Amino acid sequence: MQKKLHIKVGDTVKVLSGESRGQEGTVLTIDRNKERATVGGVNVVKRHTKPSASEPQGGIVEKEGTIHISNLMVVIKGQASRTGRKEDAKGKLVRYSKKSGEEIK
Template identity: 60%
Template sequence: MKKADTPTKLHIKKGDSVKVLSGNSKGQTGTILRVLVDKQRAVVEGVNMITKHVKPSAANPQGSLEKREGTIHISNLMVVDPKTNEPSRTGRKLNDKGKLQRFSKKSGNFV
């Protein structure tokens, strides 16, 4: 069994270009803005847009409805290989300097 406080390695990180594999936004691509590691979810730019009610305040006395990105489970995302612009699974291997780095399993290039 896995310990609760052990950090998990994810196949995605902030700034990655990803494609959505399933759900309402299936087929769309975007850049990851934020990763919520504890919930295994990510916020992708321009994908899974939701409507948020904004409460009236001194700066905005009327209040409003705001469109923003919702979270998507990371199992529904796949990293896009920058060389081929196609989604690809990723692996980890040592680079020239002896540091673990992610690589695309389709093309073999480092991501």
């Protein structure tokens, strides 16, 4: 069974540590096995590629690298916040902000 994570694809997150500390972006992908996420516009790395059939020009390609999930925090209303889980009125578990108490969609 996969571990429940505090972030989901589409969340706006803030980087807490590392070279990209303080930057914000949107989560593009999540690798649950390695517990790493790709965040748009953050941790951009340059990749040198040889010309191929799919990339006839070759050259230097920039793309986002992954960041460990423990170094990310969800941003709600412009502020980074820890998240928790609680039951809503229907009895379904939902994520909520521990700072403001509101539910995260």
